[in-house]
Amino acid sequence: MAKARPLASDDPGPAIRHRLAGFATLLRHNGFAIGLAETRDALQLLGTAAGQASSSARSSLRALFCGRRSDWDRFDELFAAHWMQRGMKTVVRPRHVPKAAPALFGPDAEHDAPGSETGPADHIERLPDDDGAETIETRLPKRDQASAAEALGKKDFRHIVDADELAATHALAGRLARSMRARITRRYRSKARGKRLDLRRTIHRSIGTGGTPVRLIHRRRKPKPLRLVILLDVSGSMSVYAPVFVRFMHGVLGAFREAETFLFHTRLMHVTPALREKDAGRAVGRLSLLATGVGGGTEIGASLAAFNRFHARRVIHSRTAIMIISDGYDTGEPVRLASEMAALRRRCRRIAWLNPMIGWRDYAPEARGMKAALPFVDLFAPAHNLDSLLAIEPFLASL
């Protein structure tokens, strides 16, 4: 790492040192990625006359501590809160400081593990069994972990009521996302055949034959990583399924290096940043708050329009699969849904529509929205249990 040039006076004094450390902690608690190097540089900076001038201190520290747009946008508020004791309402305070933070991003959010009182468990009700085969599985005693997991894989999300089971399902959904990614990338590599010549190695080989390249060495082109874009319906009718898929989405974000996630009900929300929280429980808890408490209908057409308009250009590239998870009950106009689906279809490689209701016996896509969307869908598959999620893997792998 390149060292900063030594400055005239390195140490701005213990008081500033202390407050700077506090500032770095505050920023870290608000999601800034700040290491020791940045703090050290900041300290040096504040040791210089120019660095201490209040007008440039703020912009200096901003250039040093920010790493992304969201940091950039929040910095002024945090700066004012720490150095001028202003506007502390929306600032997340470190634990030992009296908190004045809203619950959504507050330190308490980490207790929102799925199944706790604020988690999504409230919304799961025991529904009458309408699928005989599955109930047999659910009555099996837990012989060992593997078979328990197997049983869990087949169990309809609607029937999972036990808090432990729910937690296990969520954990499994995350693991599923990871193993999916591992298998998909491996399969792709072994199939890849290079078309370009590796000139360097070919020439190496041809030295012995006096410059005649007897054996050509090819180079494989590195496959572009698969990008997965998930649009999850979190409307009222999906409330039983949404929490598991949110957990799955969290896993996908951790595993696929290129993934984007959105939630929609009456409007579309980009939730990738909120889900990029290492602690799964906290991330899911955070999203559950966004996802639940939504009455009203589902405007799939309008949500897709928002996606096409504001996000598609950025998040879709040539190896992108779109995964829409919804029951297809649309309160908007089917014509609109169809035209937005058509626009989406033109942009991306594949669209998979996962509908939890397909798993139900005698289900037929009768909903108007579902009918309008179907012609543009490459894969229409069930997603009512973990096994059905696993079954879409070949679809992704063939991309």
Add this chain to the structure above:
Amino acid sequence: MQTATAPRDLIADQLARHGYIPDQALATALWLMDMLKRPLLLEGEAGVGKTEIGRALASLHDTKLIRLQCYEGLDQNAALYEWNYQRQLLAIKAREGAEADGVEDLIFSERYLLERPLLAAIRQVKPPVLLIDEIDRADEEFEAFLLELLSDFQVSIPELGTITATSIPRVVLTSNGTRELSDALRRRCLYHYVDFPDVDREARILAARLPGIDARLAQQIASLVNSIRKEDLRKAPGVAETLDWAAALMGVGIARLHDDPAFVHESMMCLLKTAEDKSRVTREVTDRLLGKVA
């Protein structure tokens, strides 16, 4: 404590003399960049003048601008070095029958090495400005490699050994945000979010780039472009588009925008780059926007 010649004000003045009008935050970032010897990551919409900052910085320090344009599939060979295969093959042919080891040492030597931007940048005697444009287009593997280079400023070429930097370049990276960059890279860099300039700054940019422009017209143009950016457009016009448009208006001798609203509307094609946006900005919209311009 602050004096009239605070280092960042000095940089701002100097940059302005080289045709770039920075805001205060950017001037600070550039000053820090020199002081802490860190690369500067610039993010922002296309057309806000990120690349231009690199150019202005090179001109300010009177040094070379070495630019690496990133794209999907960019690999180390294209960015760092390549061997001159034709000459290597000739050399092997010329020494047919010679000891293989000797030939190998010969053809993998400095003589047959072709510098690509990154290698060229660290082998300059006078530190150049290395502009790594649109880093978000490159793959993650490349980003990781770049991170290593930016930390150590040395590269190893398997056949040659390690090459250490002759001088440490000033590194400017730009990103349009098509892909999320790694935290590691972000942490390595200073960060500046480049926004569209406000009306005053854009008017100053016009004055700096089009020396003949009437101050009032520049103000009007900047003001109109500023309000167009607030319309619901697919592609908001960048500073380059403003400059094009101003040049067009000056070309036909317009002194005030209100003098010829019809031409103002027709010439908007300089600003609007998609058919959808063109159809959105109708004559009525133009007139409404013109109404807001003083």
